[in-house]
Amino acid sequence: MAKIIGKAERRMIVFEQDYVMRLIKEMVRVILKLLFNIDTESPTVDLLENxxxxxTLEKLLDMVDTGKINEAKNRLYDLTGDTDVNSLEVALLFYSYLNDKTDDFLETNDFSRDEIKSGLENVLDRLGLSSIAKMFLEDF
Known part of the structure; x- marks a missing residue:
């Protein structure tokens, strides 16, 4: 049986998702600035010099656009090593791109904003940067 939710509850859910989107966006921007000296409002593949x-990132983003988000995320995980800071830049741009997708797109492709958040946390943790993720995402 489907649960019927009211307008106030729907607004709260939308507000919460928007807030998580903004937190993820700001976290990506701060890490790009601190670790790679990249200051940008719109992180894109063009920021990569290698x-x-x-x-690699373009292939992953093409997978996202065709609805293969989980497969792209798994490939990204395989690419990001425990000590490879350059792969962090790819991961940040990947999750930033994914974060810009609508909730409808994510839901249609069996993905969620929370999975974006946890994917970022996982990558940062593997590189010993989990304190940065906690600073931004501790309450979510």
Whole structure:
């Protein structure tokens, strides 16, 4: 049986999702600035200087656009090593791109805003940067 929710509850859910989106966006911006000296409002694949990293990210983003988000996320996980800071830049741009997708797009492709958040936390944790994620996402 489907649960019927009221307008106030729907607004709260939308507000919460928007808030999580903004937190993720700001976290990505801060990490790009601190670790890579990149100051941008709109993180894109063009920020990558390494041709191989750029091609890798473009392939992952194409997978996202075709609805293969989980497969792209799994490939990204395989690419990000415990000590490879350059892969962090790819991961940040990947999750930033994914974060810009609508909730409807994510839901249609069996993904959620919370999975974006946890994916970022996981990548940062693998590189010993979990304190940055906690600083932004502790309450969510």
């Amino acid at each position: 041709k191989e990293e750029k091609e």
